[in-house]
Amino acid sequence: MKTIKDTVAKIKYxxxxxxxLVAQMVAEAKRNNDNQHILITITEERAMKEAATAEEIxxxxxxxxxxxGIPYTVKDLFKTKGIKTTGGSKVLAEYIPDADAEIIxxxxxxxxxxxxxxxxxxxxxxxxxxxxxxxxxxxxxDSTRIAGGSSSGSAGAVSCxxxxxxxxxxxxxxxxxxxxLCGLVGLKPTYGLLSCKGVIPYCWSLDHVGIITNTxxxxxxxxxxxxKKHKPESYTCVHGQNGLSGKKIGIPTSFFYDNLDQExxxxxxxxxGNFRSLGADIVFVDMPELQxxxxxxxxxxxxxxxxxxxxxxxxxxxxxxxxxxxxxxxGQFILAEQxxxxxxxxxxxxxxxxxxxxSIDLMLVPSTPCIAPKIGEDFVNIGGESVPCGNAVTxxxxxxxxxxxxxxxxxxGMHSKGLPIGFQLVGREFGEGELLNTAxxxxxxxxxxx
Amino acid sequence: xxxxSETLLNIxxxxxxxxxxxxxxxxxxxxxMGVISxxxxxxDSIAALKEQDxxxxxxx
Numbered sequence: 396m397k398t399i400k401d402t403v404a405k406i407k408y409x410x411x412x413x414x415x416l417v418a419q420m421v422a423e424a425k426r427n428n429d430n431q432h433i434l435i436t437i438t439e440e441r442a443m444k445e446a447a448t449a450e451e452i453x454x455x456x457x458x459x460x461x462x463x464g465i466p467y468t469v470k471d472l473f474k475t476k477g478i479k480t481t482g483g484s485k486v487l488a489e490y491i492p493d494a495d496a497e498i499i500x501x502x503x504x505x506x507x508x509x510x511x512x513x514x515x516x517x518x519x520x521x522x523x524x525x526x527x528x529x530x531x532x533x534x535x536x537d538s539t540r541i542a543g544g545s546s547s548g549s550a551g552a553v554s555c556x557x558x559x560x561x562x563x564x565x566x567x568x569x570x571x572x573x574x575x576l577c578g579l580v581g582l583k584p585t586y587g588l589l590s591c592k593g594v595i596p597y598c599w600s601l602d603h604v605g606i607i608t609n610t611x612x613x614x615x616x617x618x619x620x621x622x623k624k625h626k627p628e629s630y631t632c633v634h635g636q637n638g639l640s641g642k643k644i645g646i647p648t649s650f651f652y653d654n655l656d657q658e659x660x661x662x663x664x665x666x667x668g669n670f671r672s673l674g675a676d677i678v679f680v681d682m683p684e685l686q687x688x689x690x691x692x693x694x695x696x697x698x699x700x701x702x703x704x705x706x707x708x709x710x711x712x713x714x715x716x717x718x719x720x721x722x723x724x725x726g727q728f729i730l731a732e733q734x735x736x737x738x739x740x741x742x743x744x745x746x747x748x749x750x751x752x753x754s755i756d757l758m759l760v761p762s763t764p765c766i767a768p769k770i771g772e773d774f775v776n777i778g779g780e781s782v783p784c785g786n787a788v789t790x791x792x793x794x795x796x797x798x799x800x801x802x803x804x805x806x807x808g809m810h811s812k813g814l815p816i817g818f819q820l821v822g823r824e825f826g827e828g829e830l831l832n833t834a835x836x837x838x839x840x841x842x843x844x845x
Numbered sequence: 846x847x848x849x850s851e852t853l854l855n856i857x858x859x860x861x862x863x864x865x866x867x868x869x870x871x872x873x874x875x876x877x878m879g880v881i882s883x884x885x886x887x888x889d890s891i892a893a894l895k896e897q898d899x900x901x902x903x904x905x
Contacts, residue, residue: 684897691894693882717872721869721878736894740897743897
């Protein structure tokens with residue numbers, strides 16, 4: 396596993412040059428991508444130019460961003476100047492934007508190197524990651540199982556070492572689901588903290604730009620660079636602490652721990668014990684009634700996705716695949732009253748979460764109630780109930796898109812079926828510094844080994 | 846009782862909505878792809894949203 400931390404050191408001490416690193420990664424991706432379907436476009440020409448530029452900057456010395464020369468990928472929803480941006484769809488198969496998304500411009504400033512546009516569930520509509528047009532990304536731990544989505548290619552790219560981090564989008568778990576199912580670290584920051592400008596929207600009320608990395612430490616490096624010019628006052632991160640003495644970690648008394656896979660439940664118990672051993676206070680917190688959280692999220696999503704795609708539906712409607720089309724069909728039947736009721740429910744969750752965070756610093760919950768489903772498996776059994784895979788894997792994530800809280804998934808252990816189990820840490824709004832500090836402290840002490 | 850594809854297609858036709866693939870309507874009536882819940886379930890769940898008491902929360 397290559398990390399940003401180690402690679403920065405190797406570049407600094409001249410063990411590897413950005414052009415060599417990028418050439419290796421691009422060659423590896425070109426060799427394997429036809430079978431893996433991880434990248435829709437390998438941006439070789441731009442990558443080699445950016446790597447050469449990074450080398451020049453590094454040669455000059457002075458103040459250089461930590462991400463200078465570091466390769467990365469982006470989900471193919473982020474607009475890239477002069478490079479195809481498909482949204483994972485045939486609808487935009489030939490679309491070439493004339494400008495980069497705002498967050499990519501930030502990475503250009505840092506000297507980072509874009510090596511590819513990652514595959515996804517078509518237009519981010521779905522957490523499974525199946526894509527009939529560009530192929531389905533398999534789980535790196537078991538090729539018969541899904542990587543998860545919608546940012547499936549982003550997780551695949553980080554797992555396979557095509558770049559050291561990847562940008563994705565997360566509307567109901569689309570960064571955190573594939574990160575959790577693939578044993579990676581996935582962060583959905585506070586709503587609005589990272590710019591969505593120049594990213595094809597799925598549902599603008601709930602869309603967040605998120606990041607996938609191999610480690611929590613790497614995540615902090617990426618966040619620090621992205622926020623360099625606009626860091627919230629509350630953001631201080633010291634790359635972990637000796638312990639977590641006095642830190643109050645809330646465990647919800649309902650919803651998140653109902654109907655979990657038994658091994659996931661046992662792993663979460665262990666994680667809780669680990670936090671306690673680091674000195675954290677584990678406190679139980681009452682949550683608002685959350686049974687309606689998924690439908691509230693869906694009631695906001697479906698009309699918004701329809702609204703954005705209306706411009707393409709007039710003449711390209713036959714190019715959409717049936718699953719996103721079904722979502723948009725459903726969106727046509729949602730009444731304004733129902734949409735507004737869902738928005739009010741989201742505000743209610745937001746206010747309740749603020750109150751809960753008055754008495755805790757962080758919240759600890761499972762990432763998913765099940766391990767990665769098999770490719771082609773459409774329903775999973777959760778507590779005796781057959782649930783669509785998409786509903787199951789997003790169950791514990793979508794609430795935090797409505798409340799806006801930063802939420803990070805990281806690996807907790809392995810299931811006996813050989814697949815990763817994740818846990819989720821949730822912070823208060825704009826509390827990314829504290830969230831990442833805690834995650835790094837945990838990682839330093841209980842590092843999950845692949 | 847659950848809704849039929851024909852009913853949804855008639856509503857789409859009547860309300861001059863966007864054209865829809867019959868296959869997609871089928872996915873709403875009897876979902877097989879694991880991505881979306883059935884239309885009936887969505888409608889039933891949305892009805893449950895209305896049962897919530899949000900009176901004490903200002904819409905502002």
